[in-house]
Amino acid sequence: RKEVEQDPGPFNVPEGATVAFNCTYSNSASQSFFWYRQDCRKEPKLLMSVYSSGNEDGRFTAQLNRASQYISLLIRDSKLSDSATYLCVVNGGTGRRALTFGSGTRLQVQP
């Protein structure tokens, strides 16, 4: 089983749509959770951290369910500029503290 699993997509949505990405992780000792965004042929960039109580940043909402080891990202009112790959990322927990990345979910927002 992969440490971080994501649906690879692609998700093709029209502008203005709401889209949700899900992710599961296998290490129950993981302590930090993030969503990164990666544009084509660019480096990953931190989109937002994910907190147990859930958190919002503008049109983006992240949720964490520790019991189910599940993380989600909701994007409201999608823009063309949101087209990218979204990487679910978790801290490795005890024994491996470095971040472990999922393979990413590709989003294509269409006019």
Place this chain on the structure above:
Amino acid sequence: EAGVAQSPRYKIIEKRQSVAFWCNPISGHATLYWYQQILGQGPKLLIQFQNNGVVDDSQLPKDRFSAERLKGVDSTLKIQPAKLEDSAVYLCASSIGQLDGYTFGSGTRLTVV
């Protein structure tokens, strides 16, 4: 604030040759990482440094890959000899602490032919 600097941006080498990549992290960031990203996959950790000490190199193919961070600042990653399957983007990242989000450099795209 200056970002994470990496060089070169691109490198093409023949299999069995050697290659080296350089990284300069954000000033003050104690933790430095090297990741390998193969096309279509997420970044995979190769090695993690805390200052000039290795924290995790469990996924580094030590028969051909080596890395160092001698003075706790710059780092180099070397591959010798390269194989075709080493074709990937090599990303360097740094963070203030081990539980913080990372800042990545723009990466080195390696093609082994």
